[in-house]
Amino acid sequence: MSEMRLIVAGAGGRMGRALTRVISETKGALLAGALEAPGSEFLGKDAGVLAGLPANGVLLSADLWTMSANADGILDFTVPGATIANVAIAAERGLVHVIGTTGLSGSDDAVIKSVTSRAIVVKSGNMSLGVNLLAAVVKRVAQALDESFDIEILEMHHRGKIDAPSGTALMLGEAAASGRKIALEAHSARGRDGVTGARRSGDIGFTSLRGGTVTGDHSVIFAGAMERIELTHRAEDRTMFAQGAVKAALWARDKKPGLYTMADVLGLADF
Secondary structure (H helix, E strand, O other): OOOEEEEEEOOOOHHHHHHHHHHHHOOOEEEEEEEOOOOOOOOOOEHHHHOOOOOOOOEEEOOHHHHHHHOOEEEEOOOHHHHHHHHHHHHHHOOEEEEOOOOOOHHHHHHHHHOOOOOEEEEOOOOOHHHHHHHHHHHHHHHHOOOOOEEEEEEEEOOOOOOOOOHHHHHHHHHHHHHHOOOHHHOEEEOOOOOOOOOOOOOEEEEEEEOOOOOEEEEEEEEOOOOEEEEEEEEOOOHHHHHHHHHHHHHHOOOOOEEEOHHHHOOOOOO
């Protein structure tokens, strides 16, 4: 099979640059386009140079429609508004759309789901092997322990992250809720402050910390009466997310239209 031609959305950002580097190192993948927002200071810059590589001749552009004419997929770690704008074009062009954007609303998710009858979408709050394995383990532990064990999720990211809780924290919360056979929306406790009263039994709590340059730390705590289980993942470099995204794109290339997750890509769906 020929190389998969991939577009990097948000190519001027930290994650976009990591994606460009990983594509250059991955057999079977080729950088076909570099997308940036209209008005970005990076428009017209060489994607390779921005990523710390030799110039590759792929210049950053805001015109997804034109660059997608000769592409097979798009890797999208941007912001909700940009991702939703990309969804229709990706579906119209028949691109594999790998979405790692966090902070998406329920209506955003509905838009994404609406195209999956004719488009291939891989969407995950985190693209790393370790985090997806952690989510599978969290689900199993939540199944095994009843409500006498309280579930708390703690996450920390760099000072520039704009959404909270993180997409990964919510993904872990969904895993715990699935294990307990409850709806996360009805059992989610966030932003405790002041006199809150006693903790409600069955809730899944979230705490978000921001500071420095932390790539991403996540812990799921199962707290019982006289014991505590803590499951933790620490991300050390964005490269692992980029590697997961490229792996997802290559995996999805020959799949039927539908909405997939990294658990599908990594064979963890039935773990």
